[in-house]
Amino acid sequence: MLESWRWYGPFDKIKLTEIAQTGASGIVTALHEIAYGEVWPIELIRSRQSEIADSGLGLHWAVVESLPIHENIKRGEGDLAPLFANYRQSLANLAACGIHTVCYNFMPLIDWTRTRLDAPVSRGGTCLRFEAHEMAAFEVHMLKREGAEADYSPEVLEKARAWHELSDENARQALLASIMAGLPGAYDRYDVEGLRRALERYAGIGRAELRANYARFLAEVVPAAEELGMRLCVHPDDPPRDILGLPRIVSNEEDIAWLLSQQRSRANGLTLCSGSLGANPANDVPAIGRRFADRIHFAHLRNVRKDPDGSFEEAAHLEGDTDMVALIAELVGEERRRRAEGRRDWDIPFRPDHGHELLSDVGRGTHPGYPLIGRMRGLAELRGILRALTHERARFT
Incomplete structure (x- = not known):
């Protein structure tokens, strides 16, 4: 498996020289400065590609994450x-530059959603956290979304009410900022009123309608991707549940089976994100990896x-x-199968x-x-698993 690292280009505080020291060689990046729906010019692609490759650090642009889909399409x-x-x-411009793996998502309006960006970790440090009652407080008491109460249990709603009553304006603005933080490539950051207006544009769009719009997108782009030798790979919803009253349609095994069946082409693939899928208690992530292994083109671990x-x-x-x-074992096994078939694009x-x-x-x-x-x-922990698995396979198979 190709060790890669997400880099936000000129917007990233982390430099290529630092990434090289992690041991990763594949760079996962995008032209975040290009507005959604606009063409990525081949000159800018080559410029970013050269910046990475000409650094002398043994790095290359391996995966695009993401080539965003305009909200009008959704x-x-x-x-x-x-x-x-x-x-x-x-x-076509990416293919001309030799970049063939493109991660994208079909989450309406917002990307990944958390309510805390600096939740404390027991032995020191911080992590990202999704707190159900804080999300409920935002939806019910700040956004005042009609019908939001139906999405939460009575216990969560009571905690939400208490949080809102005790919170001050600083705490509420911090919560809004956390929820908006999952938009790395977009320049829009909504205030509460702006978010209300944006949600109004999705009025009447439920699961069936969003699926139909997604199927149309796949029909429009997958044949071209296949002809170009591209590997499109959709990222699952994060979290894998409806949020803000918006439907999420890439949240579980059934959803993935549906979307892959819309275009039965290797170009229509999956980004296996163990964190996104793992947030749904019903999802068996290694089993999902096993079932859809032949269409997994990229993995977030x-x-x-x-x-x-x-x-x-x-x-x-x-x-x-x-x-x-168990999950990495499934991915390693798929790589071995691809190599046995003689595929040049065997690596994940x-x-x-x-x-x-x-x-x-x-x-x-x-x-x-x-x-x-x-x-x-x-990365060091995941590398250890990979070395152990491939070492055992080399010795005993």
């Missing part, structure tokens, strides 16, 4: 032909620890609820996803979830 709103054409052209009320936090990579050894890039803020990470101001030391610890 809503099925307006004349979409130019947006589909732009997306296909961006794919991290762990979560879940609470009964729907809260969860990001655990150390080997310490959460997901059996990481992975990156240590998120990480605790540890030691000198604290106060550095890196993107939430993307510190240096915490991810380097995760």
Whole structure:
């Protein structure tokens, strides 16, 4: 498996020289400065690619994360032909530069969602956390979303009421900022009123409608991706549940089976994110990896620890609820199968996803979830699993 590292380019506090010292060689990045729906110019792709490759550090641009999908496509709103054409052209430009793996998501309006960006960890450091009652307090008491109460248990709603009554304006603004933090490539950061207006544009769009819009997107872009030799791989919803009244349609095994069946092409694939899928108690992540192994083109490896009320936090990579050894064994087995078939694209890039803020990470101001030391610890632990698994296979198979 190709050891990779997410890098936000000129927006990242972490430098390529530091990434090289982690041992990773594949860079996962994007042109975050390009507005959603616009074509990625081949000149800018090559410029970013050269910045990485010409550093003399043995690095290369391995995966695009992400090539964002315009909200109008998700809503099925307006004349979409130019947006589909732009997306296909961006794919063609990436292919011309030799970059063939593209991670994206189909989460409406917002990306990953947490309510705390600096929850304390028992032995020191901080982690990202989703607190159910804080999310309920935001939806019910701050956003005042109609029908929000139905999404939470009475116990969570009571804790939400108490939190809101005790909170001051600073605490509420901090909660809003945490919820908005999962938009790394977008420039829009909503205040409460702005979020209300944005949600209104999704009125009447339920699960069936969003699925139909996603199926249309796949029909428009997957054939072009296949012709270009591209590997598109959708990222699961994070968290894997409806949120803010918006449907989420890439949250479990059934969802993944549905989306992969829409275009039965290797170009229509999956980013296996163990953290996102692992936040749903119904998901058996190694089993999902086993079932869809032949369509996994990229992996985000991290762990979560879940609470009964729907809260969860990001655990150390080997310490959460997901059996990481079993999951990586499935991915290694798939790589061996691909190599036996003689495929040139047999390797599965992975990156240590998120990480605790540890030691000198604290106060550095890196993107939430993307510190240096915490991810380097995760990469070292994942590398150990990989070495052990491949060593055993080499000796005994």
